[in-house]
Amino acid sequence: MWKKGEMVMQGRKILVRQSCMPPYEEYIEAIRPLWDSHWLTNMGKYHRELEKKLQEYLEVPELSLMVNGHMALEMAIQMMEFPEGAEVITTPFTFISTTHAIVRNKLEPVFCDVKESDGTIDETKIERLITEKTAAIIPVHVYGNVCNVEEIERIAWKYRLKVIYDAAHAFGVRYKGKGIGNCGDAAVFSFHATKVFNTVEGGAVSVPRNEMYERLYNLKNFGIRNEELVVDVGANAKMNEFSAVMGLCNLRHAVEAAEERKRRYELYRDLLDGVKGIRFFESREGTESNYAYFPILVGEGYRTDRDGLCRVLMENNIFPRKYFYPLTADQACFKNKYCRVELACARKLSKEVLVLPLYADLDRGAVEEIAEMIRDPFGR
Numbered sequence: 001m002w003k004k005g006e007m008v009m010q011g012r013k014i015l016v017r018q019s020c021m022p023p024y025e026e027y028i029e030a031i032r033p034l035w036d037s038h039w040l041t042n043m044g045k046y047h048r049e050l051e052k053k054l055q056e057y058l059e060v061p062e063l064s065l066m067v068n069g070h071m072a073l074e075m076a077i078q079m080m081e082f083p084e085g086a087e088v089i090t091t092p093f094t095f096i097s098t099t100h101a102i103v104r105n106k107l108e109p110v111f112c113d114v115k116e117s118d119g120t121i122d123e124t125k126i127e128r129l130i131t132e133k134t135a136a137i138i139p140v141h142v143y144g145n146v147c148n149v150e151e152i153e154r155i156a157w158k159y160r161l162k163v164i165y166d167a168a169h170a171f172g173v174r175y176k177g178k179g180i181g182n183c184g185d186a187a188v189f190s191f192h193a194t195k196v197f198n199t200v201e202g203g204a205v206s207v208p209r210n211e212m213y214e215r216l217y218n219l220k221n222f223g224i225r226n227e228e229l230v231v232d233v234g235a236n237a238k239m240n241e242f243s244a245v246m247g248l249c250n251l252r253h254a255v256e257a258a259e260e261r262k263r264r265y266e267l268y269r270d271l272l273d274g275v276k277g278i279r280f281f282e283s284r285e286g287t288e289s290n291y292a293y294f295p296i297l298v299g300e301g302y303r304t305d306r307d308g309l310c311r312v313l314m315e316n317n318i319f320p321r322k323y324f325y326p327l328t329a330d331q332a333c334f335k336n337k338y339c340r341v342e343l344a345c346a347r348k349l350s351k352e353v354l355v356l357p358l359y360a361d362l363d364r365g366a367v368e369e370i371a372e373m374i375r376d377p378f379g380r
């Protein structure tokens with residue numbers, strides 16, 4: 001039985017995330033050749049090697065490594081050459097990066113509501129938002145929950161729209177037997193330190209065709225093709241060799257780490273099953289999860305609200321996160337600018353959601369304690 005304050009007594013803080021790291025010696029050994037070659041960046045050996053290995057791991061036709069997930073999104077959008085001011089239908093229930101990438105490309109985000117069942121864009125509400133200015137849809141596989149990719153593809157085809165998936169949470173997710181990066185005209189991954197697979201900072205864009213890969217290569221490297229030829233107005237968004245080596249090391253442990261997360265995920269589910277007022281997202285049939293996050297929804301019937309539960313956990317040294325609250329549409333920089341419709345469901349989810357700590361090395365005992373605090377938030 002959980003005694004209030006046990007975690008506090010131990011003085012141990014449990015954060016929502018702990019970055020995955022290879023054994024120290026493994027990384028040090030792996031970066032040694034950089035001291036011999038002095039080749040630290042500019043699409044070096046390890047950049048190319050990681051690109052190839054990840055392309056295989058994610059089962060995608062082409063993959064371009066980037067300096068981080070946000071620049072990967074910006075480059076994927078820039079690649080499409082949308083006219084300035086074009087509209088992009090997207091979700092407000094995401095990390096701010098998704099919306100920023102649209103606005104920073106001089107496009108207009110048009111927020112669509114999400115589904116209560118899994119937090120992804122509500123595909124039944126997309127068509128009514130389409131105007132002559134609509135150029136693209138940018139949905140998010142939020143928490144690794146797969147969007148209704150079939151219906152989104154049908155709509156995109158009908159109205160000739162591009163689809164770029166923000167797959168920042170979906171590293172390693174498979175859907176109907178294929179890597180998730182195969183959906184849409186492009187998919188963007190993040191390898192930030194807090195994501196399930198990291199290169200310290202990093203990201204990638206997966207695309208179906210080689211000419212798109214070449215275009216991304218230009219965009220991430222100033223458009224430089226050779227010493228005397230610049231063909232594109234590119235940025236600098238390439239991954240360096242230290243990050244690439246970190247990725248190669250972490251990739252060796254990626255399958256095992258996913259299995260470890262799965263065990264903790266299932267333990268949470270077992271222990272929290274049937275707690276009145278606590279719900280979970282549903283996953284789409286055909287999804288093979290990466291067990292990246294463990295979000296719960298604290299709704300009606302529970303002993304307190306989401307913020308109340310969050311406080312109880314924090315008082316006991318557990319630090320869950322309110323991902324994603326507030327909605328990006330409600331942030332100070334966007335407020336009252338791009339909202340054309342009610343975002344009732346997104347608002348409800350953002351007030352109910354709480355992401356619990358989940359990572360490969362999380363103690364089994366910690367999962368049990370956290371679950372017990374949720375079952376009985378005020379002790380006895």
Ligand SMILES: *Cc1c(COP(=O)(O)O)cnc(C)c1O
Nearest residue numbers: 068069070095097168190191192
């Ligand atoms: C993390 C994240 C990004 C940005 O990735 P970075 O690697 O941190 O730049 C974009 N979208 C979503 C949904 C994310 O969670």
